Amino acid sequence: IFTNPLEIVKIRLQVAGEITTGPRVSALSVMKDLGLLGLYKGAKACFLRDIPFSAIYFPVYAHSKLMLADENGHVGGLNLLAAGAVAGVPAASLVTPADVIKTRLQVAARAGQTTYSGVIDCFGKILREEGPSAFWKGAAARVFRSSPQFGVTLVTYELLQRWFYVDFGGLKPSGSEPTPKTRISDLPPVNPEHIGGYRLATATFAGIENKFGLYLPKFRSSGTVAAQTKSSS
Structure with missing residues (x-):
């Protein structure tokens, strides 16, 4: 809901260099051209990408933390970073087909290019015209982007939670240092x-x-x- 408008603006700006004619493309011009509803073009495909991504990522991250914990159950900063990066590999790669469909729906089609009316229409046309392998284009690039990104995100979150943690429930975050004895x-x-x-x-x-x-x-x-x-x- 919150990132789809940013995604479509980002994609339009990234392919703007391929357009040699017409006015200069900027974020403001893209938003004016699309309008409020246009900013949510491809939102269904965005849901199909991001919801399964989270469903894969966080369980793998939680299990990776347990595997990398020491004998006392503590997980250090480097191991947290490794757990986040490892979890990003299956999560980012397995949702690549949804990302391909989302990108095709959100990019501005030029003359002679195939246009798509929705997720199902896009899926069918890609399958017929380019074959199943087209759904996995950019999978490696997604892994190399998302794996470090979410690794840094989660290690930052975990360490900030430990440093600024206010315990209202009697429990410490999983993998954090043991609570010091009260003096x-x-x-x-x-x-x-x-x-x-x-x-x-x-x-x-x-x-x-x-x-x-x-x-x-x-x-x-x-x-x-x-x-x-x-x-x-």
């Missing part, structure tokens, strides 16, 4: 039998640390130090 919760209460006051405050601060990833100053009250000294003696 305040490790402090003993002044009186082990005391159920309020300092013990209650300790639990409250520990919860804040766990939920929001904060690190509050470590301190010991004089009562705690005295209690520990008395018990040790």
